Amino acid sequence: MCQGPLHDLLVDLPKVEHHMHLEGSLEPNLLLELAKRNNIELPKDDDAFSSVESLLARYSRFTSLDDFLHYYFIGMTTLITESDFESLAYAYFQKAHSQRVVHAEVFFDPQAHTNRNVPYDTVLSGFKKAQARAKTDFGMTSELIVCLLRHIPPKDCHQAYLQALPDLQSGKISGLGLSSTEKGNHPSLFKESYDDAKKHGIKLTAHAGEEADVSYMASAVDDLGCTRIDHGIKLPQDPELLARFARDKILVTMCPLSNVELRCVKSISELPIRQYIDARVPFSINSDDPAYFGGYIQENYCAVQKAFNLTVEEWANIVTNSITLSWCNEERKDEMLKDLSDTLARYA
Numbered sequence: 001m002c003q004g005p006l007h008d009l010l011v012d013l014p015k016v017e018h019h020m021h022l023e024g025s026l027e028p029n030l031l032l033e034l035a036k037r038n039n040i041e042l043p044k045d046d047d048a049f050s051s052v053e054s055l056l057a058r059y060s061r062f063t064s065l066d067d068f069l070h071y072y073f074i075g076m077t078t079l080i081t082e083s084d085f086e087s088l089a090y091a092y093f094q095k096a097h098s099q100r101v102v103h104a105e106v107f108f109d110p111q112a113h114t115n116r117n118v119p120y121d122t123v124l125s126g127f128k129k130a131q132a133r134a135k136t137d138f139g140m141t142s143e144l145i146v147c148l149l150r151h152i153p154p155k156d157c158h159q160a161y162l163q164a165l166p167d168l169q170s171g172k173i174s175g176l177g178l179s180s181t182e183k184g185n186h187p188s189l190f191k192e193s194y195d196d197a198k199k200h201g202i203k204l205t206a207h208a209g210e211e212a213d214v215s216y217m218a219s220a221v222d223d224l225g226c227t228r229i230d231h232g233i234k235l236p237q238d239p240e241l242l243a244r245f246a247r248d249k250i251l252v253t254m255c256p257l258s259n260v261e262l263r264c265v266k267s268i269s270e271l272p273i274r275q276y277i278d279a280r281v282p283f284s285i286n287s288d289d290p291a292y293f294g295g296y297i298q299e300n301y302c303a304v305q306k307a308f309n310l311t312v313e314e315w316a317n318i319v320t321n322s323i324t325l326s327w328c329n330e331e332r333k334d335e336m337l338k339d340l341s342d343t344l345a346r347y348a
Ligand code: HPA
Pocket: 021, 024, 065, 072, 179, 180, 181, 182, 207, 210, 258, 288, 289
């Protein structure tokens, strides 16, 4: 945790999270408990699964996105029943609420569950129940974003997209995303699904410029029509594209601890946060897979503060952009902006 003069304000700021994978909030203790309860056999030849401590130790030395994804996809095989999905999401909302998250737009990966015969409806209804409880218990609003898994052939991803389409149209799911192994799985391969979604007015985002270069970010915007980019740390490689992100207010959902843990950068100070502030590229700060990367949103805010020593005004801008570029309705944005200005007034 940062201990600087802004620490209390950073704790108190109303926060919005745009980049958090619900399956990435599966804490090791719940993972092992669910494995036991659901009779799921975890890999016997990997000692990491023998205890909470050994899992945490293994998580602390990921070498790449794929090294992490290996554990991420095994971890989620312990989720079977609607109540498992509900407990997972509710535990995240509860933790996020304790860190003053007032609105969360969260990813989920239906293909990782339907591929092992867990029905799509089981996953979705568990998550919807958790969202409703978080609204009742904490006043927290949330939106679901369905991710296509790009290591799976685009044709199969399109079937997964079609399965989610009625819920995207009804608003049960608020947007479409693209995640998993980035390098070699170019955004343009998923154009068929994104073109169809665009036709239906569905909100679009994609992971791009995490491990791969900035051309993946350009493709996500130009080929897929994304209005938001997840991670997006490679933008300084293309100054023209960077200027376009600023002009068109394309939100970059950054995940500082994730980028360090997955060796995309050596330290948080290498992230282009100062460049984005100076060029007015809007970005939010997020936790990605908090159970795997050693921190939730607060730890990410504090790590950024430790590395960049931002001013109150700069933080006010980050949170303002996080609110205004959210995918909730305008009335909810106004409530959150009021909360932000009341909070800032307490520290003036
Ligand atoms: O950081 C990530 N990148 C790509 N896919 C993911 N799925 C969960 N987290 C990630």
